[in-house]
Amino acid sequence: xxxxxxxxxxxxxPRLFDSVLISSEVHEEVVVHGAGLPGAKEVENSPWIQVRxxxxxxxxxxxxxxxxxxxxxxxxVLLAKESNASVVLMDEIKGRRYAxxxxxxVTGSIGLLEEFHRRGWVPELRDVYLELLxxxxxxxxxxxxxxxxxxxxxxxxx
Numbered sequence: 001x002x003x004x005x006x007x008x009x010x011x012x013x014p015r016l017f018d019s020v021l022i023s024s025e026v027h028e029e030v031v032v033h034g035a036g037l038p039g040a041k042e043v044e045n046s047p048w049i050q051v052r053x054x055x056x057x058x059x060x061x062x063x064x065x066x067x068x069x070x071x072x073x074x075x076x077v078l079l080a081k082e083s084n085a086s087v088v089l090m091d092e093i094k095g096r097r098y099a100x101x102x103x104x105x106v107t108g109s110i111g112l113l114e115e116f117h118r119r120g121w122v123p124e125l126r127d128v129y130l131e132l133l134x135x136x137x138x139x140x141x142x143x144x145x146x147x148x149x150x151x152x153x154x155x156x157x158x
Contacts (some may be wrong), residue, residue, distance in 0.1 A: 002030060003091065003109040005039035006135055007128050012116050014048040021083055023075035024053045038135075054078045069094055080104045110139070110147050117151055126153040 001022070004010040013020050022030075027043070034040040043049060054075045073095030080088040081104055090096050091108045099106045113129075116122040129144045133156075145155050 001026075001043055001089065002034070002037075002039035003132065003137055004112065005042040006137065007113075007131055009113065009116055009122060009128070010039070010042050010046065012121050013112075015119075015121070016112070016115065017086070019050060020046075020048055021050050021052055021079060021085065023072070023079045024051055025071045025075040027051045029070075029072045052079060052083070055082065069098055073098065077102055077104050110143055114147055114151060125151055126156070129156065 001010060004013070022043070031040050031044045069092075073090065073092055076088050076090060077095070077099045079085070080099070081102055085104070087105045087107050088099055089108070089112065090099055090106050096106045096108070113122060113125060117125040122128055126148055129139070129148065132139055133141075133144075141156060148155060
């Protein structure tokens with residue numbers, strides 16, 4: 001969500017999904033601990049974002065095998081399972097693996113940005129990727145290059 005907010009694309013989520021849920025732990029990380037950082041105000045002020053707590057008994061399901069993950073990633077996967085979400089937004093590779101183990105479909109910021117581009121909401125996908133790199137968002141350049149190629153854009157400069 002922070003990545004999308006940094007390039008002014010967070011607002012497209014409710015156009016794509018009937019509802020957007022975040023766990024109270026993700027809300028705490030982004031809005032409270034991230035106060036003043038990019039994305040915090042956007043998440044806090046988006047009336048279409050619903051914040052839900054993960055039921056206490058669901059945390060037991062997470063167990064100790066996920067100790068390498070942050071509570072945000074774990075809670076996002078647990079909430080997605082609990083609410084039968086169609087997909088969870090996750091860029092963190094360990095979190096993506098955790099979601100896969102739990103049978104939760106995942107998409108990342110790049111996948112969403114590609115979809116926004118296909119729908120005409122982000123005409124210059126390459127410029128968005130360059131902006132994210134300029135902001136020092138950690139993105140795999142090979143993944144970005146493959147995305148650009150799939151969408152008919154020239155590659156990034158080395």
